[in-house]
Amino acid sequence: MRALTIVPGQADSLAVTDVADPVAGPDELLVDGVAVGICGTDHEIARGEHGAPPPGQERLVLGHESLGRVRKAPDDSGFSPGDLVVGVVRRPDPVPCGACAHGEWDMCRNGLFTEHGIKEVDGFAAERWTVAADRAVRLDPALADVGVLLEPTTVVTKAWEQVDRIGARSWFDPQRVLVTGAGPIGLLAALVGARRGLDVHVLDRATDGPKPGLVRDLGATYHHDDPTAVADRVEPDVIVECTGAPAVVMDTVTSTRPYGITVLTGISSAGHQVPVDAGAANRSVVLENDVVVGSVNANLRHYRAAAEALAGADRDWLARLVTRRLPLDRAVEALTPQDDDVKVVVDLV
Numbered sequence: 160m161r162a163l164t165i166v167p168g169q170a171d172s173l174a175v176t177d178v179a180d181p182v183a184g185p186d187e188l189l190v191d192g193v194a195v196g197i198c199g200t201d202h203e204i205a206r207g208e209h210g211a212p213p214p215g216q217e218r219l220v221l222g223h224e225s226l227g228r229v230r231k232a233p234d235d236s237g238f239s240p241g242d243l244v245v246g247v248v249r250r251p252d253p254v255p256c257g258a259c260a261h262g263e264w265d266m267c268r269n270g271l272f273t274e275h276g277i278k279e280v281d282g283f284a285a286e287r288w289t290v291a292a293d294r295a296v297r298l299d300p301a302l303a304d305v306g307v308l309l310e311p312t313t314v315v316t317k318a319w320e321q322v323d324r325i326g327a328r329s330w331f332d333p334q335r336v337l338v339t340g341a342g343p344i345g346l347l348a349a350l351v352g353a354r355r356g357l358d359v360h361v362l363d364r365a366t367d368g369p370k371p372g373l374v375r376d377l378g379a380t381y382h383h384d385d386p387t388a389v390a391d392r393v394e395p396d397v398i399v400e401c402t403g404a405p406a407v408v409m410d411t412v413t414s415t416r417p418y419g420i421t422v423l424t425g426i427s428s429a430g431h432q433v434p435v436d437a438g439a440a441n442r443s444v445v446l447e448n449d450v451v452v453g454s455v456n457a458n459l460r461h462y463r464a465a466a467e468a469l470a471g472a473d474r475d476w477l478a479r480l481v482t483r484r485l486p487l488d489r490a491v492e493a494l495t496p497q498d499d500d501v502k503v504v505v506d507l508v
Contacts, residue, residue, distance in 0.1 A: 162285035163195075163490040163505065164218040167210030173491050178220065181281075181289045188238055188292050189231040190246070192507035194307040195284040196224030197493045198343070199426070200277060205494045211279050222284030222505075223248045223276035226298075226307040236292035243298040245309045245466075246283055246290035249274050249456055265317065265456040284490065286507055296462040299470040305477040307504055308347070312465035313457035315348040315399070318422045319355075320461065322397055325420050325450050333396035333420075334358055339386065339411055340401035341370040343480060343502045344424055348399045350476075351468055353377045360393045362386060362407075368499040369482060376476060390414030401425050413440050418448035424455065 160180050166172035183189040201221055204210035212219040225246045232238040251259035252271030259267050275290070276282020298306045326333065336352045338345045341363035352359040359379035363370055366383050374381040382389045387410045390398070396419050398411050403425025412421050443449065457465075469477065482501045485493050490505045 160286040162220045170207035173205050183289045187289045190227035191230050193226045195222040195505050196307045197503045220281035222282035224310040225283035244295045247294040265458045311343045312347050313461040316464040317457045317461040318454045321454050335395045336397040337393050337395035338399045345401035362389050386410040412451050413443040421451045423453045
């Protein structure tokens with residue numbers, strides 16, 4: 160069968176290659192791939208920055224934002240042929256650490272986890288793939304065209320869970336949220352915020368293209384000027400930071416209202432230096448009882464919450480997030496950014 164593969168650590172090794180057909184274990188689903196989304200992590204692996212192949216293999220099947228249909232399922236798995244499913248990216252470590260032992264493998268403490276399409280397990284950018292039945296989530300059949308958005312939605316359902324759990328330390332009744340970045344994660348964070356009935360504001364540098372319209376059609380407000388000025392106007396109770404841009408991060412982490420919560424979901428590249436008044440930042444965080452929390456990856460609970468969020472969202476709006484689709488034989492092109500890209504998807508059938 161065909162798959163999008165790479166030699167991790169070797170730039171320019173990305174290619175659509177023939178690989179062996181997967182064989183499902185006794186507790187695994189055999190799945191026909193439908194689509195796979197492309198994200199920043201895939202770009203980093205393609206540049207040779209990180210990634211690890213399965214033991215004994217040279218190449219890694221890329222892709223962690225999955226969508227497929229069950230071809231074969233164990234009798235007692237709860238799944239049936241034809242079910243629309245997404246595979247959970249992370250697999251708990253074999254030791255396991257305390258977090259993994261309690262089903263919170265997104266919080267793994269010893270780093271021995273593996274991840275489909277990223278670390279030591281083949282990904283989902285293939286015509287067929289396997290996944291443990293207890294690491295798969297069934298989707299509403301109506302999401303067949305947009306279900307590939309589930310994995311990025313798990314990032315924001317976890318982020319909002321962090322807001323809820325931290326907010327519960329005291330009375331907390333957030334009204335306004337500022338989302339920095341209008342990529343897929345930012346737009347999906349805004350979607351969840353709007354569904355919660357919050358006054359949602361989204362900051363991005365784009366002045367045209369699809370992003371401003373996508374934000375407005377959520378009933379949210381779009382901004383594209385200075386981050387500090389926007390935060391001063393909005394006075395957010397919650398900030399969901401989705402850019403990973405060091406300057407934006409530092410401009411916004413102390414910009415919430417008193418005892419506000421900032422969730423960092425974007426990942427910064429190393430080596431970027433931004434002047435910081437650490438004393439002023441510390442003073443603001445301490446005196447206002449603010450919280451800044453990092454959030455990445457997701458566990459099964461977040462996948463299920465994301466499936467519910469997508470099932471309740473406007474399908475046409477979700478479809479507009481997918482701004483470019485390519486067939487598998489042109490999958491390498493999906494890793495070349497184009498103007499106005501929001502979410503790029505590779506169709507596997």
